[in-house]
Amino acid sequence: MTHTTILESLATDEWFIDSPDLREFVAIAKQILSNTAGDRQETLNTLEPHFATLLKKQDWLPEQFAQPNHHSGLGGGIGQWLLYRSQERSLTIFSLVIPPNSITPVHDHLSWGLVGLYKGRQEETVYRRLDNGDVEGRAQLQNLGTYKVKPGDIYRLLPPDGDIHSVKATTVFTPSISIHVMGNDTGNILRHHYYPEAESVKSFRSGYSNAPYKENL
Numbered sequence: 001m002t003h004t005t006i007l008e009s010l011a012t013d014e015w016f017i018d019s020p021d022l023r024e025f026v027a028i029a030k031q032i033l034s035n036t037a038g039d040r041q042e043t044l045n046t047l048e049p050h051f052a053t054l055l056k057k058q059d060w061l062p063e064q065f066a067q068p069n070h071h072s073g074l075g076g077g078i079g080q081w082l083l084y085r086s087q088e089r090s091l092t093i094f095s096l097v098i099p100p101n102s103i104t105p106v107h108d109h110l111s112w113g114l115v116g117l118y119k120g121r122q123e124e125t126v127y128r129r130l131d132n133g134d135v136e137g138r139a140q141l142q143n144l145g146t147y148k149v150k151p152g153d154i155y156r157l158l159p160p161d162g163d164i165h166s167v168k169a170t171t172v173f174t175p176s177i178s179i180h181v182m183g184n185d186t187g188n189i190l191r192h193h194y195y196p197e198a199e200s201v202k203s204f205r206s207g208y209s210n211a212p213y214k215e216n217l
């Protein structure tokens with residue numbers, strides 16, 4: 001089962017926070033994206049050290065983008081706060097705030113991406129899809145393992161095999177916060193929510209906590 005979401009370009013780049021550190025990172029990311037357009041593995045390789053530098057700075061994410069959200073498109077009170085979106089929607093940056101002991105659905109992203117832990121602790125469980133999507137609503141996943149993630153750690157997303165996971169906050173009192181750098185408008189596209197034990201899948205659109213999905217922006 002595949003979905004193609006065609007989203008129109010925006011009038012301009014959108015900034016949801018005013019941060020010189022984020023602006024500097026976006027400028028570098030745009031340069032790298034155009035230099036590595038044909039090879040997304042190379043995009044990840046080249047971008048990762050710059051992302052690591054951004055993650056180490058701990059004072060650029062405003063408090064309101066570090067909060068859970070009880071109207072979350074991901075459920076579980078998970079905040080998904082859009083920080084930046086390029087005009088072509090081919091680069092988005094958002095924070096994902098998972099309350100203590102909450103867990104995301106098993107989901108995909110349908111794009112290359114870098115995810116870095118900004119605060120707290122998480123466990124990521126990674127899956128690989130075994131079937132070819134021929135049967136509507138069915139999906140068979142293989143569990144590839146669960147990995148502990150601590151602040152400063154970065155993991156990569158790259159479809160088709162490195163794109164399906166669930167993430168759990170393992171902190172007890174405070175949310176865990178990860179920063180996502182994605183090659184699509186992740187909140188606005190139709191993607192997949194998997195149910196590994198039932199071997200089923202359905203489409204969903206997460207939206208963003210501060211920029212809900214609208215048919216026409």
Ligand SMILES: [Fe+2]
Pocket residue numbers: 107108109165
């Ligand atoms: Fe994810």
